[in-house]
Amino acid sequence: MVEVIYRYDGSLEGFLCCVFDSYVNKEVPWAFQDEAHLAQSLFPVRWVGTDLRHAQRILVSLEKIDPWARELVVKGFLTCAADREMILYRFIRALYSVGKPLLRQLSDDALLPLLKAVRHLDGEVHLLKGFVRFSEFEGMLAGEIRPKNRVLPLLRHHFCSRMYNETFLLYDRTYREALVHQPGKWAILPLEEFRMAAPSAAEAQYRRLWKRFYDTIEIKERHNPKLRRTHMPQRYWDTMTEFQDESFFLAGTDALPASAGDPGGTGPEAGALSRERPAASLPPAPPSLH
Amino acid sequence: MDVMEKLTILTDAAKYDAACTSSGASRGSRAGYIGNTSSSVAGCCHTFSADGRCVTLLKVLMTNCCVYDCKYCVNRCSNDTRRAAFTPEELADLTIQFYRRNYIEGLFLSSGVMVSPDYTTERMIRCLELLRYHYRFNGYIHAKAIPGTAPELVQRLGLLADRLSVNIELPSERGLQTLAPNKTRKAIFRPMGLITSTLRENKEELVKYRHAPRFAPAGQSTQMIIGATPDSDRHILSLTQALYDKYRLKRVFFSAYVPVVENTLLPSPDTKPPLLREHRLYQADWLLRFYGFRAEELLDEDDPNFNPLVDPKCSWALKHPAFFPVEVNTASREELLRVPGIGTVSTRRILYARRARKLEHEDLRKLGVVMKRAQYFITCKGKILDGVCRRPDSILRNLAALERAALPASEGEQLSLFDPA
Numbered sequence: 001m002v003e004v005i006y007r008y009d010g011s012l013e014g015f016l017c018c019v020f021d022s023y024v025n026k027e028v029p030w031a032f033q034d035e036a037h038l039a040q041s042l043f044p045v046r047w048v049g050t051d052l053r054h055a056q057r058i059l060v061s062l063e064k065i066d067p068w069a070r071e072l073v074v075k076g077f078l079t080c081a082a083d084r085e086m087i088l089y090r091f092i093r094a095l096y097s098v099g100k101p102l103l104r105q106l107s108d109d110a111l112l113p114l115l116k117a118v119r120h121l122d123g124e125v126h127l128l129k130g131f132v133r134f135s136e137f138e139g140m141l142a143g144e145i146r147p148k149n150r151v152l153p154l155l156r157h158h159f160c161s162r163m164y165n166e167t168f169l170l171y172d173r174t175y176r177e178a179l180v181h182q183p184g185k186w187a188i189l190p191l192e193e194f195r196m197a198a199p200s201a202a203e204a205q206y207r208r209l210w211k212r213f214y215d216t217i218e219i220k221e222r223h224n225p226k227l228r229r230t231h232m233p234q235r236y237w238d239t240m241t242e243f244q245d246e247s248f249f250l251a252g253t254d255a256l257p258a259s260a261g262d263p264g265g266t267g268p269e270a271g272a273l274s275r276e277r278p279a280a281s282l283p284p285a286p287p288s289l290h
Numbered sequence: 291m292d293v294m295e296k297l298t299i300l301t302d303a304a305k306y307d308a309a310c311t312s313s314g315a316s317r318g319s320r321a322g323y324i325g326n327t328s329s330s331v332a333g334c335c336h337t338f339s340a341d342g343r344c345v346t347l348l349k350v351l352m353t354n355c356c357v358y359d360c361k362y363c364v365n366r367c368s369n370d371t372r373r374a375a376f377t378p379e380e381l382a383d384l385t386i387q388f389y390r391r392n393y394i395e396g397l398f399l400s401s402g403v404m405v406s407p408d409y410t411t412e413r414m415i416r417c418l419e420l421l422r423y424h425y426r427f428n429g430y431i432h433a434k435a436i437p438g439t440a441p442e443l444v445q446r447l448g449l450l451a452d453r454l455s456v457n458i459e460l461p462s463e464r465g466l467q468t469l470a471p472n473k474t475r476k477a478i479f480r481p482m483g484l485i486t487s488t489l490r491e492n493k494e495e496l497v498k499y500r501h502a503p504r505f506a507p508a509g510q511s512t513q514m515i516i517g518a519t520p521d522s523d524r525h526i527l528s529l530t531q532a533l534y535d536k537y538r539l540k541r542v543f544f545s546a547y548v549p550v551v552e553n554t555l556l557p558s559p560d561t562k563p564p565l566l567r568e569h570r571l572y573q574a575d576w577l578l579r580f581y582g583f584r585a586e587e588l589l590d591e592d593d594p595n596f597n598p599l600v601d602p603k604c605s606w607a608l609k610h611p612a613f614f615p616v617e618v619n620t621a622s623r624e625e626l627l628r629v630p631g632i633g634t635v636s637t638r639r640i641l642y643a644r645r646a647r648k649l650e651h652e653d654l655r656k657l658g659v660v661m662k663r664a665q666y667f668i669t670c671k672g673k674i675l676d677g678v679c680r681r682p683d684s685i686l687r688n689l690a691a692l693e694r695a696a697l698p699a700s701e702g703e704q705l706s707l708f709d710p711a
Contacts, residue, residue, distance in 0.1 A: 130334045217349065
């Protein structure tokens with residue numbers, strides 16, 4: 001068998017076209033490469049262009065086998081599994097050859113890795129529904145998360161319906177994209193950098209009130225930090241109000257959420273929200289809100 | 291006194307209330323209203339305090355002024371503590387602002403008894419009306435019904451709140467007599483019964499009129515204090531079961547007694563809260579609600595308290611060797627649920643997956659079954675896993691060893707008293 005690497009544009013549709021082309025070319029790719037993360041390789045590389053009709057055909061075929069199969073593939077592509085394309089590819093191939101019964105073989109090697117990745121994603125989405133924190137800037141809300149999986153598409157429905165009348169922005173530091181919402185419309189847009197403006201006096205006061213509530217609600221006689229970490233892994237803490245250092249609770253200073261683990265670093269310039277023009281200026285005029 | 295101080299005092303006074311769930315209500319968002327409760331179907335924790343308890347709701351008292359003198363309570367009138375009261379406006383504003391920032395799922399409103407139960411409830415109603423009608427708050431509200439409140443007021447409260455609760459406080463009448471002289475069993479069960487019957491009537495009304503106002507859509511719950519009185523686990527669990535059966539409660543919460551006051555009638559102030567006991571009761575509570583167990587199966591007169599070494603399900607399994615081993619490929623849902631190491635999720639997965647082909651031991655591990663526990667109690671295609679010794683004493687020893695690792699250090703020490711080694 002020829003060992004070949006498939007390179008695609010990094011989108012779900014692009015990946016599905018790889019699946020499509022592998023059947024057309026009667027070959028099994030050795031690996032998949034996102035064009036954004038180019039690496040030298042010893043194997044020949046095949047560039048796969050994205051054809052939405054091909055992608056659609058794959059999705060429809062999955063849906064026909066079982067709606068759950070389609071859901072697994074769409075969600076699977078959002079996971080942070082290191083070899084998610086290969087996991088998905090193996091699953092789709094096995095599904096086409098075995099058919100619907102594969103979906104009941106929960107311990108099968110073609111299905112189990114995908115199930116695990118999707119459970120991890122769903123778990124993170126569930127936790128973040130609670131752990132997201134917003135701050136108010138002149139009537140608009142803004143929040144940041146640093147998830148492992150690409151959760152914004154799955155958090156969208158929850159926050160857009162709960163915050164039906166609010167204008168808000170939720171920034172994903174890991175995948176550099178933002179969910180923006182105005183009453184009745186939303187979009188998920190790539191955004192290289194985002195920096196929260198310093199809080200107003202009122203905002204800082206609510207942050208302090210929340211911190212006080214959080215500290216007071218503990219029953220000291222039951223102190224159990226291990227149990228807390230079990231329920232709420234420490235990697236979520238750096239974007240949560242109650243775990244910020246003192247400067248976060250002061251109005252008007254250049255306070256920003258602790259960004260120790262921030263991959264891009266938060267420079268004061270580019271795309272930053274200045275105090276004079278707070279979050280309302282972001283994002284730069286959403287082109288097409290759905 | 292500013293809001294910060296009030297919040298501190300009234301949170302501190304409310305923190306011993308165990309209930310902090312937001313599950314059971316499902317109300318979509320509406321144009322012009324703030325929030326929804328639809329995510330709450332499965333419950334949503336917004337943070338965890340340093341004691342590891344989930345924080346879902348803004349849990350505060352309307353006021354910690356109280357005319358009662360319950361011995362176990364920090365807010366009893368004879369206690370020398372700072373008193374405060376929120377105005378309905380302050381509390382409504384806090385709730386809305388916390389909710390918008392996604393700090394909380396809603397409000398948990400309880401109160402000390404100021405002047406009289408009716409007066410206190412009216413104040414609570416005023417705050418909730420402000421939230422529901424003025425701010426158009428559509429999120430979750432849990433309100434405490436105070437024993438002795440007029441039925442009409444409880445009705446009004448229930449139309450504003452998603453869930454109502456009446457605290458049983460102490461599991462027995464005798465406990466109430468000695469520790470809560472102003473409360474009687476009858477006074478506690480009266481509002482509880484009233485809420486149950488109103489819920490039933492409301493259900494019938496909703497069948498007839500789709501837009502009938504909904505009374506406490508997330509139902510009713512209660513809580514009791516564990517360890518302040520000498521009641522046995524068996525008594526507490528039977529009471530819990532009766533509450534589920536008779537009063538159709540959604541949840542019964544247990545709260546390990548934290549000695550807050552010195553009183554000859556109470557455990558001494560340096561007693562540690564009985565956390566392991568509370569944990570065992572919650573495990574048993576889950577067995578009642580999701581696993582089809584009955585209280586009388588779990589504990590009997592000869593054995594009125596839970597085994598500290600192993601959880602109630604393992605304990606039951608060890609006492610009923612004739613029930614096991616269970617053949618995973620043919621057992622019913624009810625049988626699978628009784629196997630230690632198999633929970634509701636893995637039961638569902640087993641039932642789903644075994645229709646494709648027969649399952650092996652190796653498959654079960656991949657389905658999420660905790661084989662360390664389950665291996666002693668199951669067969670796959672008639673076979674017990676190789677090398678597993680099913681002698682009762684060796685099973686107990688192994689299960690207890692598994693359990694010890696999962697408990698907090700202090701509980702581990704407590705257990706070592708019973709350790710045969």
